[in-house]
Amino acid sequence: xxxxxxxxxxxxxxxxQIPKNWTNNKYIISPEIKFKETKGRxxxxxxxxxxxxxxxxxxxRKKILEASCFAKTKYNIELIQLGGLTTSVTSGGIWLTKQxxxxxxxxxxxxxxxxxxxxxxxKTMKKLGKKPSEQVLSIIGAYGIIGEAVSKNLVPKFKHxxxxxRRKEKLKELEDSVKGDFEISLDINTIKADIIITxxxxxxxxxxxxxxxxxxxxxxxxxxxxxxxxxxKKRIDITRVDGGYVSFPLQFRIPGVPDGKLLACIVExxxxxxxxERCSHVGSIDLQHLKKTEKWAKKYGYALQxxxxxxxxx
Numbered sequence: 001x002x003x004x005x006x007x008x009x010x011x012x013x014x015x016x017q018i019p020k021n022w023t024n025n026k027y028i029i030s031p032e033i034k035f036k037e038t039k040g041r042x043x044x045x046x047x048x049x050x051x052x053x054x055x056x057x058x059x060x061r062k063k064i065l066e067a068s069c070f071a072k073t074k075y076n077i078e079l080i081q082l083g084g085l086t087t088s089v090t091s092g093g094i095w096l097t098k099q100x101x102x103x104x105x106x107x108x109x110x111x112x113x114x115x116x117x118x119x120x121x122x123k124t125m126k127k128l129g130k131k132p133s134e135q136v137l138s139i140i141g142a143y144g145i146i147g148e149a150v151s152k153n154l155v156p157k158f159k160h161x162x163x164x165x166r167r168k169e170k171l172k173e174l175e176d177s178v179k180g181d182f183e184i185s186l187d188i189n190t191i192k193a194d195i196i197i198t199x200x201x202x203x204x205x206x207x208x209x210x211x212x213x214x215x216x217x218x219x220x221x222x223x224x225x226x227x228x229x230x231x232x233k234k235r236i237d238i239t240r241v242d243g244g245y246v247s248f249p250l251q252f253r254i255p256g257v258p259d260g261k262l263l264a265c266i267v268e269x270x271x272x273x274x275x276x277e278r279c280s281h282v283g284s285i286d287l288q289h290l291k292k293t294e295k296w297a298k299k300y301g302y303a304l305q306x307x308x309x310x311x312x313x314x
Contacts, residue, residue: 003040003273004071005266007200009048010224010256017255023235027067031252034180038273042254043071044267045086049203049224052085057297060089062163068102078104078278081269084223086203092145093282107271107272109265112293113244114149114285116264117197117221119304121154124217124241127314130194138162138193140207141200142184144172146221148177149285151199155180195219195241198226209235219243223263229310240309245298248303258311262302271296 009028022028030042045052045063052060058259064086071077080102082093087108090096098104125132133157141147142163155161161182167172190211192195197219200206204227208216214237218227218302221243232240247260257263272281275296281289297303307314 001078001276001278002038002076002274003079003081003269004075004077005040005042005043005081005083006067006086006267007042008052008085009044009046010084010301019255024287030254033270034052035250035270035274037276038261038270040270040273041071041075043067044083049085052089053201053203057089061095064090065099065101066099066283068096068104068205070105071104072104075303078103078284079107079273080245080271081107081109081266083109083263085201085267087145087232090288092284093280097280097282105278105280107269109263109268110145111149111223111281111285111290112246112268112271112297113264114146114153115290115294115297116246117146117150117199117219117243117305118153120241120243120307121197121219123196123304124219124239124307125195128217128239132157132159132195134159135194136160136188136192138164138225140164140188140190140196141196141202141222143167143200145283146284147199148174149290150199150286151178152287154197155182162193180289189220190216197261198222199243200226202226205231207231210297212238213283214240225310232309241314242308242310245304245308246302258308261308261311267297267302268293271302273302274300 028044068080085160086101093106093108135224137158142151143165156179163184195217206226217239244264244265245261
């Protein structure tokens with residue numbers, strides 16, 4: 001089964017870094033990625049994250065549907081992975097599965113991303129000699145698809161947690177499904193947090209230096225990043241770790257992604273295609289499917305190896 005990731009630019013200027021042979025009139029299209037069992041492509045809308053967030057929802061949904069149908073018609077793609085904000089604006093992919101114009105399968109890829117996020121945090125703790133049971137954790141975007149799964153998995157391991165989101169009713173729903181010592185907050189209440197996980201759909205860097213405790217650790221899963229390189233340079237006490245990346249053996253370079261790595265969400269759809277699993281994985285994460293993606297990763301050798309910050313080894 002062949003796959004395609006439907007994504008977008010993270011910044012307005014990113015298109016300048018895209019190889020010229022990837023660009024056509026309507027989309028940015030990567031060369032074919034070939035495996036023994038399958039093949040696929042990256043197809044990106046020529047829109048930045050900020051442009052997407054400021055666009056009427058029905059208009060951007062139409063563009064995503066058109067790109068998905070284009071992939072199906074042009075390349076016979078049967079499995080679509082929604083990358084970046086294309087997940088959030090389609091209600092975790094649920095909306096796309098209900099459109100009669102598109103007859104393929106959909107996966108947001110966030111199950112494996114949530115698994116890798118948890119692995120990244122635990123590996124970072126071991127590297128820094130910190131015990132989760134002695135630390136305060138803060139999760140920004142806690143009721144999102146990734147944030148919800150990460151909250152359920154990690155909060156019980158920490159001394160105290162702060163679950164942050166913009167919508168009170170969503171945080172209240174999350175409150176009923178998470179175990180452990182925690183509080184909820186509508187504000188970026190991270191100044192007391194030893195460890196911060198960012199898993200938002202915010203189009204620009206969200207964290208400021210005033211949000212960060214001395215020697216705080218930030219696992220930045222968000223695309224675009226929620227903690228900028230400028231702040232990392234100003235606050236040398238802060239440890240920022242790239243979240244959501246997997247070491248990947250294929251010699252395939254995506255602009256903005258560190259060499260030798262690939263986003264876990266894309267790896268998930270690759271693994272599903274290799275497994276020829278013909279179904280959709282949309283909406284809230286099924287923890288059984290999350291565990292299955294970890295088994296697939298062991299089978300195919302896609303693993304979290306060295307920790308990085310903006311692609312550079314820590």
